[in-house]
Amino acid sequence: MSLDRLRAMMPSSAHRGEPIDWAAAELAHGPFPSDYREFVDTYGAGSIDGLLGIGHPLVISEPGVVPIDVAEETDDARLHFARVRTGLPDEVADASALRGWGDTAGADTLAWIAVDPDPDRWPVVVWSRSKGEWLVQGSGMADFLVGLLAGELAQCPLSDLSLWGRPEQEYIPWWEER
16 A cells, blocks of 8 residues: 555654544535545644655644645645646646645646545646646655655656655655644
8 A cells, every 4th residue: 555655665653644624624615535635644744854745634824834735735736737738638627626735945846637536536736837738647646755755657757756755755844843
């Protein structure tokens, strides 16, 4: 299972997830894939070595550093869709098919193509700033992260190679990034 491989790459013993009101999150945004939910329950929202951010399922309004959130990432994905559709499959007929979940230090946006009624079947798609196009990954979030860190994807879809093929990473929950 991909989450087991991620735990081996980024041990979570020092990091605990945070309690998420998933009912409130789903009321605000709709359903989430189970691997995303399990990831956030295990690690919390935050970043992989400050290079790839995983959005929080709820908007947090606190003084100081707050995590990126899925609403912000969804807005970014939809803005990119309005400008460029290159690389997206025909089933992505409008921007509402995109649900953002993360970003990178290279200004890439990470999203799901959310057209299937089953969120566990949503493939990851990357808006690659450097390539100026969408790159469909064909897997869920956990599989995508494992493939990226292990260098097992067909190509690195990100605008920089900092995480490509580097499986030993530190996960930094948002509350430790303050």
